[in-house]
Amino acid sequence: MSLRSGLGAVRRKVLCSLYRRTVPLGNRGPIVSFSFDDFPRTAYSAGGAVLERFGVRGTYYAAFGLMNASNELGEQFRSEDMDSLLERGHELASHTFSHISCRSVSCAAFREDVEKGRKAIEEVTGVDSTNFAYPFGHVTLQAKRTLRLGPGSARSIAPGCNGPDIDLNLLRANSLYGDLDSAGRAEKLILENAKRKTWLIFYTHDVRPRPSAFGCTPSLLEAALSCAVRSGCRILTVREALAEVGVQNGNPKGHAPCAVSA
């Protein structure tokens, strides 16, 4: 292990162990969730269609400030995409307003942008997007502490499965990038998740035959879904999975908050 990756692992361990807000997964697993960040239109038009063929739904973490924009991930979502995905039972979650890294601004500015993103989604769609994902997967201890009583959950890109205790302040998630040559890695994660009866979250961006470096092909998404179904995992949105463990509207049923540490 290089010094750099060693330091990265230590840092991640500290991030995962402090300012936790945990709920037990209990006997709800194994669960797999598919999420899409930012989000490019193809995540819904192509990715959503693949999910729907399996009779399941996904979670879309939208950074409202990206609406109608276009970048290397392709065209970003439009207002009608949000309406359509909600109508079809997918989950709309938030991803800050401006798609900023918590490493580049003050904690107060970051929190403000998180709130602004959530409010913008609510104003346009009427949906309270209680689940959140950190842009770029960047998490700092200060940001984790600042947001700990805010969104219902905050998803990171710390790899691995969630459970037996789920840290609502830092949901673990794994990239689903590339084409079918990445299917083996996804299948390994799914089988481990099935064996451990935990909750595995995948994230990706654009879904198209020639995806960006941060997206995947429809074939890879289909392969992962098919493997998840075959291995006996239930496929739920983040909201649905959290509702199963009693977290609704951002708080554990009947009381808030639970098991806040540090």
Ligand SMILES: [Zn+2]
């Ligand atoms: Zn993003």
